[in-house]
Amino acid sequence: MPHPSPPDEPRRRSDGEATHAAILEAAMRLASIEGLGSLTIGRLARELEVSKSGVFAHFRSKERLQKETIAAAREVFEREVLQPGLQGAEGLGRLKSLCEAYLSYLERGVFPGGCFFAHTLAELDAPSGALHDEVAADHRGWFGLLEGLAGIACRCGELDPDTDPAQLAFELYAAMELANYLATLYRDPDVIERGRRAIQTAIAAAQSSRS
Numbered sequence: 001m002p003h004p005s006p007p008d009e010p011r012r013r014s015d016g017e018a019t020h021a022a023i024l025e026a027a028m029r030l031a032s033i034e035g036l037g038s039l040t041i042g043r044l045a046r047e048l049e050v051s052k053s054g055v056f057a058h059f060r061s062k063e064r065l066q067k068e069t070i071a072a073a074r075e076v077f078e079r080e081v082l083q084p085g086l087q088g089a090e091g092l093g094r095l096k097s098l099c100e101a102y103l104s105y106l107e108r109g110v111f112p113g114g115c116f117f118a119h120t121l122a123e124l125d126a127p128s129g130a131l132h133d134e135v136a137a138d139h140r141g142w143f144g145l146l147e148g149l150a151g152i153a154c155r156c157g158e159l160d161p162d163t164d165p166a167q168l169a170f171e172l173y174a175a176m177e178l179a180n181y182l183a184t185l186y187r188d189p190d191v192i193e194r195g196r197r198a199i200q201t202a203i204a205a206a207q208s209s210r211s
Contacts, residue, residue, distance in 0.1 A: 020058050023048065027069040028076065032113030035123045036066050036131065063130075070134055073116040080105045082145075092158040092203070095149040095172075099199050102176050103192050106183060114184035117142070118177055146172055150206075163206045171202040 026048055031039045040062050045052040059065040081101045088097025106115065113119055117138055124135045150165035150172075159168075179195025182188070 016058075023055060023058055024069060024072040027065065028073050028116060029112055031066075031069055031073075032111035032116045032119055034113075036069065036120055037123060039066055039069060041065060066131060067134070070120070070131070070138075073111075074138070076110060077105075077117065080108075080110050090152065091149075091156040092153040095146070095153055096199075096203065098146070098149065099172055099176060100196075103179065103196055103199075106180055106192055107189055115177075115180045118180050143169055143173060159203075159206045160208065168202060168206050172199055175199050175202065 023044065027039055027044055030044065030047055034043075041055045041059060042052050044065070045055045048055070055065075059068065081098070084104075085098030085101030086094060088094035102115075117135070120131075120135050121139055124132045146169035147165045150159070150163070150168045153159045154161060154163050154165060175195045175198035179192045179198075182194075183191040
């Protein structure tokens with residue numbers, strides 16, 4: 001999922017790689033709370049209590065910093081959600097496992113501002129430009145994965161054959177994202193359990209009339 005680094009990226013010594021990774025870790029945390037728009041070299045330098053020139057040496061521009069932060073967040077999402085979620089048994093088991101992996105990612109507070117990508121989606125849904133296009137592509141990939149797994153569950157006979165995989169994916173996605181937003185807004189992790197129950201209800205409804 002992460003994009004490769006641009007070909008003109010300055011070569012960094014191995015000791016610089018650790019510093020670069022630490023800066024990106026802070027950037028992801030900050031962007032999950034304040035948004036990508038606030039993520040500038042100066043703002044990040046203040047957050048880390050380092051010189052602006054020190055951060056600039058790693059990224060050279062605000063745009064590059066933002067793009068690398070998104071790429072780093074993709075790696076986190078893949079590690080924390082996709083890899084464990086896709087370990088479930090093929091079909092309905094994998095769909096349930098993926099939803100649960102997402103809710104676990106929220107419960108564990110991987111990012112202090114809730115799901116990084118839910119935040120960027122809300123921030124960048126209307127503006128046009130390269131960042132919008134990246135966020136839209138990430139969303140299409142995530143939604144497409146849910147829909148694809150729902151379709152497999154239908155073909156395996158685990159859901160009613162008349163189930164619309166896209167509609168079920170929409171309902172599961174809605175439950176997960178509302179759980180994310182409200183748990184973050186209210187600082188109440190118990191809200192996530194409501195999302196879990198909503199997911200169970202949606203899947204049960206899709207199973208209810210299968211033969």
